[in-house]
């Protein structure tokens with residue numbers, strides 16, 4: 539049984555159809571990647587699933603329950619967490635406070651008055667340890683370098699104790715060495731049993747992590763399946779390179 543199902547999901551901004559009739563399902567325990575050029579509608583799709591901006595039409599089910607009409611905090615509390623393309627945090631607060639906020643608000647029944655119960659504290663400390671930030675709890679979020687900020691956003695999302703974690707371009711802005719560290723971190727997270735739905739441009743990372751891939755262009759599905767098949771699909775190569783050359787590891791989309 540799929541953990542997440544999207545059926546004929548569309549998102550219109552006025553006359554622009556950013557997501558066009560997409561259907562796919564994510565199985566428990568897999569890493570599912572969504573790739574495609576800038577403007578393909580990937581983030582809009584994430585916004586629909588996470589409730590940040592509701593889908594115009596279609597059905598979205600998480601753990602067999604329809605969520606397309608739920609508010610984002612309810613979706614998060616039901617076990618679906620996300621990160622954002624630009625790294626967001628409470629910049630004036632410490633690393634620990636940021637992650638505690640995730641653990642306190644990301645669960646139904648947690649009290650909303652910023653007094654953190656034992657369970658919330660344990661979840662926060664576990665998330666920090668998993669994300670390699672155990673030694674930086676007192677650092678101010680706004681002063682962290684880029685990779686540590688990304689680790690923090692991931693830890694904050696994980697502290698909500700999600701069953702499905704959605705990552706919007708976790709490799710954006712990282713150098714090759716940092717990309718390697720992020721691949722290792724996402725693998726560690728996946729190993730804890732969290733299902734991962736990931737938007738990514740960096741092909742090396744997609745190839746290293748993804749069990750299945752959905753390729754989007756102009757809101758539409760171009761291809762869907764295992765990387766070995768999808769990355770050889772001529773339509774996918776055309777979207778990425780505008781030619782029929784095989785895709786290189788670090789290929790960027792043709793009109794990114």
Ligand SMILES: Nc1ncnc2c1ncn2[C@@H]1O[C@H](COP(=O)(O)OP(=O)(O)O)[C@@H](O)[C@H]1O
Pocket residue numbers: 551554556574575576577578579580581582583
């Ligand atoms: N809030 C919005 N209002 C209007 N248009 C938007 C909005 N968000 C995204 N778009 C448009 O929707 C299309 C898809 O954007 P986006 O989902 O950000 O693509 P991607 O994440 O694949 O780069 C783009 O043409 C973009 O300009």
Ligand SMILES: [Mg+2]
Pocket residue numbers: 580581582623
């Ligand atoms: Mg995007």
